Amino acid sequence: MTYYFDNAATTKINTKVLEEMMPYLTEKYGNASSIYSLGRESRKAIDTARDKVAKALNAESKEIYFTNSGTESDNWALKGIAYANKEKGKHIITSNIEHHAILHTCKYLEKQGFEVTYLPVNENGIVNIEDLKNAIREDTILISVMFANNEIGTIQPIKEIGEIAKEKDIYFHTDAVQAVGNVEIDVKDLNIDLLSLSAHKLNGPKGIGVLYIKDGVKIDNLLHGGSQEKTRRPSTENVAGIVGLGMAIEIATENIPQKAEYLKSLRQKTIDGLLQIPDTILNGDPEKRLPGNVNVCFKYIEGESILLMLDQLGICASSGSACTSGSLEPSHVLLAIGRPHEIAHGSLRLSFSKDNTEEEVDFLLEKLPPIIERLRKMSPLYNSSK
Ligand SMILES: *Cc1c(COP(=O)(O)O)cnc(C)c1O
16 A cells, blocks of 8 residues: 655656557657658647647647756746846846756856845745845846745745736746646736746656746747757657646646645644644645645654655655755755754655545554654654753
8 A cells, every 4th residue: 555645746647647648659659740640640639738738827829838847947947038138137036945946057057157146935935025126136137936835835926926027027937846736827817927837746747848938038948959849949749748748737727726625624634633743843834835735844853764664654755855855965945944954854745636535644643653753762862852
């Protein structure tokens, strides 16, 4: 039995999505650029998927560009805007709790002569609008703030940020990889110029993403090659992946409010249960957070040890983000919300999907407290504190 509570790391592919993809991995293998009907079938499937993505975001189909991942979309947005607009200015604003796909790209751009302001967040992990206003300069060309955080689930004031960016005539990009399918997103209403998303975070396949680029935005290519994606993102299209993403986003954006209600009930039950354990702190905002995200710190112990013991029971969870686990660096997000190093090390993230049940949460809440107790008994930190 597997108890999968790590949907922020990746999700299980939906059976309907896989069925929709299968023909494009088998008999419908035509190159979408070929003029015979086998190729035209692939082209048509891509067009249909593009329409579905556009509809899910309230964008135009011509504003949707397929990429290989959320990481690629983030890199393209940042580097593409930076290079295409460097005559106007070389200043970029982001937050200090972004995914590494944003933060490491910003570090790279700094080496190329761009300047980056990293906005701090409050103790709940939310960017302050006044800080954003104060950071804006004459030469600011881009604001990139994530829609929802992958570790602590915090949802940022995207509408306010979009309004400010529009008023100041600065491009606004948001990494919405965690938000799509969990929160309703209307790129027009929110004044979003660029948005990244990834299929494997919404019950689609791995290795396929989207960058939404509002019509008229000035952006350079990341890749150069053939004429696919209107020459802006060349590569022979991953037709099966694109078809899967189209189907996955259509399903994921149906009935978001009902799904969110259910996930919130699992979240609340879990938070209430975990906070019964002594010396446990909730990370992130109690309200403005993804419906399926729980993140806590257990003082005096290591998150990694908890994960290993949970794994023996078939429970999949995460400590910090998947990209940082295995390294000894504590999560930059937990440090940014003011958790000291030793407390940040004891973090546990649980991220639910609609396939999770209350019974699964009951199992977790039964098994976890004795694990924490056992680990604390072995912890020198704990013993010296009592
Ligand atoms: C997973 C994730 C990414 C990276 O997406 P990939 O498709 O795995 O490259 C980027 N940003 C956030 C917020 C994520 O959660």
